Amino acid sequence: MKSILNLFVSIVTQPAILVALIALIGLILQKKKFSDIMSGTIKTVVGFLVLTGGAGVLQNALAPFAKMFQTALHTQGVVPSNEAVVAIALKDYGSQTALIMFVGMIVNILLARFTRFKYLFLTGQAMMYVSCITAVILMSAGIKANALVILLGGLFEGTLLTVTPALCQPFMRKITGNDKVAMGHTGNIGYAAAGWIGKWFGDESKSTEEINVPKSFGFLRDSTVSIMLLMSLVYIVLTLAAGPAYVEKNLSDGTSAFVYAVIQAGTFTAGFVIVLQGVRMVLAEIVPAFQGIAKKWVPDSKPALDVPIIFSYAPNAVLIGFFTSFIVGTISMLIMIGLHTTVIIPGVVGHFFCGAAAGVYGNATGGRKGAVLGSAFNGVLLSWLPLLILPLLGTLNMAASTFADTDYLIPGFILGKLGQLGSGVLIAGIIAFVAIVVVISAWLNQRSNKTA
Numbered sequence: 001m002k003s004i005l006n007l008f009v010s011i012v013t014q015p016a017i018l019v020a021l022i023a024l025i026g027l028i029l030q031k032k033k034f035s036d037i038m039s040g041t042i043k044t045v046v047g048f049l050v051l052t053g054g055a056g057v058l059q060n061a062l063a064p065f066a067k068m069f070q071t072a073l074h075t076q077g078v079v080p081s082n083e084a085v086v087a088i089a090l091k092d093y094g095s096q097t098a099l100i101m102f103v104g105m106i107v108n109i110l111l112a113r114f115t116r117f118k119y120l121f122l123t124g125q126a127m128m129y130v131s132c133i134t135a136v137i138l139m140s141a142g143i144k145a146n147a148l149v150i151l152l153g154g155l156f157e158g159t160l161l162t163v164t165p166a167l168c169q170p171f172m173r174k175i176t177g178n179d180k181v182a183m184g185h186t187g188n189i190g191y192a193a194a195g196w197i198g199k200w201f202g203d204e205s206k207s208t209e210e211i212n213v214p215k216s217f218g219f220l221r222d223s224t225v226s227i228m229l230l231m232s233l234v235y236i237v238l239t240l241a242a243g244p245a246y247v248e249k250n251l252s253d254g255t256s257a258f259v260y261a262v263i264q265a266g267t268f269t270a271g272f273v274i275v276l277q278g279v280r281m282v283l284a285e286i287v288p289a290f291q292g293i294a295k296k297w298v299p300d301s302k303p304a305l306d307v308p309i310i311f312s313y314a315p316n317a318v319l320i321g322f323f324t325s326f327i328v329g330t331i332s333m334l335i336m337i338g339l340h341t342t343v344i345i346p347g348v349v350g351h352f353f354c355g356a357a358a359g360v361y362g363n364a365t366g367g368r369k370g371a372v373l374g375s376a377f378n379g380v381l382l383s384w385l386p387l388l389i390l391p392l393l394g395t396l397n398m399a400a401s402t403f404a405d406t407d408y409l410i411p412g413f414i415l416g417k418l419g420q421l422g423s424g425v426l427i428a429g430i431i432a433f434v435a436i437v438v439v440i441s442a443w444l445n446q447r448s449n450k451t452a
Contacts, residue, residue, distance in 0.1 A: 082405065187407060
């Protein structure tokens with residue numbers, strides 16, 4: 001049983017393998033030629049490895065960023081990091097996490113098949129993290145029977161990962177110009193909020209991608225050049241703030257601190273370029289292959305893919321969103337120090353990926369103003385929500401890390417609060433959540449039929 005669980009977790013937590021399997025099944029269902037099946041499947045694997053490899057390069061470049069930042073401000077506290085907190089949690093909740101994820105995938109497929117929310121969530125590591133926080137909260141709330149934890153957790157996760165892409169889809173259509181892919185990330189609630197904020201308070205006519213650049217600075221229109229220059233400036237400023245001696249002793253292994261800063265900026269830029277290439281490869285293969293699944297098993301369904309899938313549509317908004325979200329996180333941290341609360345140190349990776357996406361969503365509906373306001377609101381959520389969820393995480397509440405994204409923090413907080421009212425209330429809340437989604441789907445279908 002343990003080896004089967006390990007095989008399952010190994011497959012579904014590797015996005016390249018999971019999505020390649022989806023592409024393989026889709027191509028087979030379309031009765032494509034063997035050569036087309038092999039080509040499409042292999043290109044999907046390679047595309048996703050390019051995409052995730054680029055994301056890894058970005059994270060590696062951001063690691064010294066975070067260390068320099070903490071050293072410059074002489075601050076210690078809780079750092080939101082999904083990878084770190086899940087690694088701690090899996091020691092005690094590993095089997096429950098894996099089985100909740102399995103049940104959650106089945107629930108997601110069933111809801112996509114029988115409701116109007118036609119989104120198949122394909123970001124494996126995000127699925128595992130949602131399963132993990134669900135297991136932690138359910139067991140911390142006093143539900144001891146493993147079978148009940150797995151069933152309730154799977155119902156909750158599968159429903160959540162079906163609904164959150166639906167929240168983002170109106171904005172995804174604006175970003176991509178089509179309705180072929182959905183957002184399969186755990187910042188979806190924050191992204192949808194950014195889209196709405198852009199719509200209400202922004203100006204769609206002034207896009208971040210149309211920022212006027214004087215002819216003498218025309219080279220800045222190339223996103224590779226502009227990202228490299230901006231990140232070089234940021235890393236050099238951080239190097240000065242942390243102290244070149246600290247950088248050379250602890251980070252650069254004796255290399256000149258300023259040379260190291262430029263190399264890290266170049267590494268970040270390279271990661272960004274790799275991500276964009278991976279996005280192009282994946283979209284070229286997975287969307288046509290997915291049509292086989294959609295036609296045969298889940299009609300009209302859309303693949304919900306990881307967050308970098310949108311970065312190529314608005315590179316300027318990506319940078320604006322990242323820095324705005326991170327600045328808000330820094331200001332929030334200083335306020336927490338003044339209030340003598342637990343200090344949430346801005347997680348650079350979380351603010352980059354979620355802040356960048358919030359900037360893209362805000363820009364799609366509200367231009368430059370929307371990008372700034374949407375990502376600023378995202379920064380507030382990522383900074384202050386961890387304070388609310390820490391007391392609900394049982395034995396994890398004293399860890400030096402916690403969950404980072406809105407789709408862990410908001411649903412997790414609600415789930416934890418229900419758990420504090422008693423296991424019966426928590427069980428009723430999860431069942432009600434599933435029922436509400438089904439009822440809303442039926443109501444929307446009925447309304448569509450009347451207006452058709």
